[in-house]
Amino acid sequence: MPELPEVEVVRRGLDDWVVGRTVESVSVVDVRSVRRHLEGPADFAASLGHTLIGAAVRRGKFLWMPLEGLSTPAALVAHLGMSGQLLVEEPAAPDEKHLKVRLELSAELEKPGELRFIDQRIFGGMFLSPLVPTDDRFPGGVGSNIPVIPQAAVHIARDVLDVASTPEVLYTSLRKRNTQLKRAILDQQVISGVGNIYADEALWAAKLHGLRSTATIRRPDVARLHGALVEVMSRALAAGGTSFDALYVNVNGASGYFDRSLNAYGRVGKQCRRCAEEGLISVIRRDPFMGRSSYSCPRCQRKPH
Numbered sequence: 514m515p516e517l518p519e520v521e522v523v524r525r526g527l528d529d530w531v532v533g534r535t536v537e538s539v540s541v542v543d544v545r546s547v548r549r550h551l552e553g554p555a556d557f558a559a560s561l562g563h564t565l566i567g568a569a570v571r572r573g574k575f576l577w578m579p580l581e582g583l584s585t586p587a588a589l590v591a592h593l594g595m596s597g598q599l600l601v602e603e604p605a606a607p608d609e610k611h612l613k614v615r616l617e618l619s620a621e622l623e624k625p626g627e628l629r630f631i632d633q634r635i636f637g638g639m640f641l642s643p644l645v646p647t648d649d650r651f652p653g654g655v656g657s658n659i660p661v662i663p664q665a666a667v668h669i670a671r672d673v674l675d676v677a678s679t680p681e682v683l684y685t686s687l688r689k690r691n692t693q694l695k696r697a698i699l700d701q702q703v704i705s706g707v708g709n710i711y712a713d714e715a716l717w718a719a720k721l722h723g724l725r726s727t728a729t730i731r732r733p734d735v736a737r738l739h740g741a742l743v744e745v746m747s748r749a750l751a752a753g754g755t756s757f758d759a760l761y762v763n764v765n766g767a768s769g770y771f772d773r774s775l776n777a778y779g780r781v782g783k784q785c786r787r788c789a790e791e792g793l794i795s796v797i798r799r800d801p802f803m804g805r806s807s808y809s810c811p812r813c814q815r816k817p818h
Contacts, residue, residue: 573705594637695723
């Protein structure tokens with residue numbers, strides 16, 4: 514599933530290629546991909562028609578585009594799910610095999626005329642959601658200065674790349690939970706945008722074990738974790754995200770390459786790079802976790818007793 518850096522890469526692509534353009538018409542190819550729009554596919558298409566895309570905004574993995582021209586403030590939400598893609602294409606380009614929704618955009622010089630939602634596994638989708646004020650009066654997410662957020666996303670916490678995110682906010686959120694540390698940072702109501710890959714990478718960087726109890730977490734621990742999350746997310750974003758197959762691409766169809774720089778995730782049986790730099794021998798281990806896997810170094814990420 515795409516995580517924060519992957520979705521931010523897509524958001525930036527939308528900001529470059531789609532924002533400021535008018536939706537001329539909408540074609541719903543597969544109604545399952547607009548199932549979250551409760552008024553139905555016909556209303557979805559009719560409501561979107563002739564609206565102006567005002568911005569591309571992200572909070573964690575949640576992506577939306579505020580629309581201008583509606584009677585009440587609302588945004589087009591695009592949930593990528595496991596395999597969703599947003600591609601900007603020329604109208605004459607062949608339809609992708611898993612094309613679900615097509616938005617015809619107003620003509621603009623040297624910019625393709627369609628925004629296409631592609632989804633192989635159909636866990637994602639598009640829908641309209643009313644915009645409501647943020648509780649803290651800060652901007653709703655990265656990409657906009659306006660303190661509004663889609664109603665469908667009010668339960669999503671801010672992410673570490675958000676200007677309103679601080680180590681103290683994360684510390685307070687963690688101490689409200691009585692659970693394992695990795696479980697907590699995967700909780701989108703504690704901090705958003707962190708998935709299994711970046712959780713393992715940040716915990717490795719902060720020298721913290723994912724089974725550590727949040728009840729014992731201290732402010733210096735959280736400061737290291739917050740800094741590690743920012744650093745890992747920023748490096749992944751600079752690399753274009755992490756891609757292990759063809760399902761994740763940005764709006765131009767390019768894949769990310771951060772997987773080549775992973776320090777923990779997927780490196781079971783390989784030497785821990787940090788320990789190796791210290792002249793010590795320790796190999797990354799894999800443990801089952803929430804139906805997935807966790808990767809850690811048994812030496813520099815001590816497992817709690």
